[in-house]
Amino acid sequence: MPKLYIFGIGGTGSRVIRSLTMLLAAGATVENCDKVVPIIIDPDAQNGDMTRTVELLKTYERLRRQLKPAPAPGEFFATEIQTLAGMAASENQPRDARVKETFAYNFGGMDESYRDFLHYDDMPVESRHLVDLLFTPANLASKLTVGFKGSPNVGSVVLNQLMSSPELEFFANSFAEGDRVFFISSIFGGTGAAGFPLLLKNLRNPRTTLPRAELLNQAPMGALTVLPYFNLLADDGSAIDSNGFITKTKAALAYYQKNIQQLNALYYLGDQSTGQLANHEGGSQQQNNAHFIEMVGALAVLDFMRQPADYLQHNQPLHYEYGLEEDVRQVTFKALDPGQSFRQIAQPLTQLQMLALWCRYHLPHTQEAPYANHLQLPRAWRDEEFYQQLQRFLQDNNFGFEAWLRELGANERAFLPFEDPAMATENFNRVVAGQSTATGLFNKGLTRSYLFGELNKAIPKPVATADGPAAFVRAFSEVLSKAVVEKVPGF
Template sequence: MSTLYIFGIGGTGSRVIRSLTMLLAAGVELKNCDRVVPIIIDPDATNGDKQRTIELLKTYQRLRSQIKPAAPGTSTAGQFFGADIQTLASLARPGEQRDTRVKDTFEYSFSGMEEPLRDYLRYTSLPVESQYLVDLLFDPKSLDENLKVGFKGSPNVGSVVLNQLVDSPEFQFFGNEFRAGDRIFFISSIFGGTGAAGFPLLLKNLRDRDANLPHIELLNTAPIGALSLLPYFSLKSEDSSAIDSNTFITKTKAALAYYQQNLHGLNAMYYLGDQAQKQNDNHEGGISQQNNAHFIEVVGALAVLDFLDKPESIAQEEHFYEFGLERDENDLRFEHFDRRQTLPKVGEALTRFHFFATWLQHHLDETMSATYATNLGLKNAWDRDPFYQDLRRFLFDYNSPDRQFISYTAWLRELRDNSRRFRPFNLRDGYDPQNHWDSMADLLEPDFDKSVAGKELKKKGLFGKSDVIDPKQIRVMLDKRLSQAVANDTASSPATAMVRTFTEVMDEVVHGQQLLQ
């Protein structure tokens, strides 16, 4: 079983993993990979972007755990929630003793983050010569800054603190579980503190033959890819904030110069950035740092998929990649994707997943007495069963605690409302998340014919009254497929039958209308 380990470093790493999780939920296929293990590295324990992504991953994992193949070896490729996403700790083999410090979570837990950098370095205990060196490398303000919200755009601080990663029990466990055929991918920004410092540091140790890591010979030769995001947003100026987005370009140039001279052993490097920048609120960290999803983060998720498409022989090579649009516009739809690569890879999967969400929101209630709903017991299970509660949480932020928007529909709204709009589907206007936050699903256009932006279908019939995509026909297809699954006992649980059937039916609907041709 081959594994992709994704190190999401800093807030940018969390945001790209969020978009990747949406693509995997939609059934976008992973090549040369059986499971994905995200490891989020961010010293800011309460970072809003990180917490939102972790909650999304946990919800995905709970859903996936209840969607079991009917028989061993049955493929779930292309199915909604088909990709296997696991925590690092869950990789422990039967009977294997795992270090109790390796927690069953998607994030790496830092220690010593509740103190200033000066105390973290044990400055007063250092020899006087070392104190002089510290004073030369760090200004007094940096030394006195508390580390609990991260490095505030200072990679020189991050490079010191992140050194603890290599000797941590989590990193040792990662090395112990690594096997031939596994791959590694880094996601980080190049204009901040955590990502710019963490990525080259980790890469250096994985390619160091003398590093104190288990299976170092495999880590030395494994395929490694990385995504470095150049500035794609700016921040409002705040005199009280240590982060100034006016320095982003300068930091990027400095980091690129360092990468050029010192970044060795990387097989696939992806660079992304965007000039259509929106000014976000300036938050140094904490729960308030929760940026809207951006199109660049979707493209970043595509970089991960592209890396997996490469043959294993890429481990012997070095390649550098960029991404381009068919047309450089600020209002993007599926038609801006390359028709040979990107569109077939994600367009169809996202469309059928969107139709799935649309059906559950706008057409499920009226078909609760249908054969498919009866076979699934939806009338009693929809509001009570933990699987369906998690499904509604994932899709619509149903019962969202603390106004923490993790859902697919929230993600679509954020992409639509950013400075470079990504609008693959038509969403309804007039939605106010501040006052109606529990009605996120109201965003979805109920008419399938009007759902895909730029591909609205015209009505058939003499007076244009009949639907091209007819909900009545979809109901017939669901009834037939579910009845067959129950009769043949090809599903091991109602959750499995439900997800598999909806995947197949919505796939047939999308292909039948050739929506993305």
């Protein structure tokens, strides 16, 4: 079956994949494929943005594995997400033992300077002179442990080792007719600005030594290029200065205009409403709040996948930008394009928010309800892996859905689709910002008792233990979808 391979390059790649994972958990549809395979590329092995995205993906994968039969399109966790190695195992393909069961490419901990990486001291004198022309002394002295510190000229050299890696060879070997590739990177940093053009050039190279070169040359490929959308606080001790973001962006765009011709679709995204973040060169401290721009970046993936393959391949490269219905600092669902963005994500995200509210506030009060007893929830919620992973996905303070929503609402360009992103209320009638459910003497709206009754109807008889997780997801998807469509105005 068709697969989507997503190369998330650098910190921005990880952050957009985090938002995409939330949309897929909510039930947003990825058309023309039934499996997503993220491949995160970041030489900074301790990057906070990367490590929490990897943990989120692992949690999603563990949770999704418990759902048999698989959820139907539009239900929670409907899209399968797998590692390269896991994908091969599920399709009974030969496994390369060198490819680890992970979502992130392993650079092997490059605890050395760029000078040592190049073996500068062993070079002939002529080669050293050439290197000195291309790289500053600061470039050469820079440690590679935390990546390329905003220097794509360094990244383009180091990332060349990707092309001979077992992971990339394994990816090419697993590539099949109908599969697609999407790249996610920033254009104003080091890893993303260097990695995206390099990967694209090599995957589209007709003389590549990678397996299945003909398929790779013909496959639909798209990319998201993220322009500056934040600034960094000034820090004389840091090698990264956000005052250079625009200059780097202009230079990279000029290069893209001349050299990025092998794509089928290229999405540009940025924001002039740029808040300031702490200046961390890398490591575990580089963990930024989720941002509205990254969620829109996830929409670029969905848009690319809904395009028919023949439309992508028989036209000139397509170029896209994104705009809001109105330029507001606090973005609600009403600010989204009603014909596309709103239609794609408003209902799924609202349903996932309601599921999170139910699990946090209402589930403890309905443990003895018929639906809960039929699912054996009093025991399963405490003991079974699926429910443990679901609680982590929704409530983990570092990477979970509730934390993601709080972070989205804490930026200068805040995404505040719900009345209470802090999850401090159990009132379903006021879930969606500006779209409160109408209530009256004979209509209490979205109450616990209403949802309680609908869940009892959805699970009218006992369910076998092994079938419990799938029945739980199916019932909540059905009940919350009905509740949103029938009770929340504007849907």
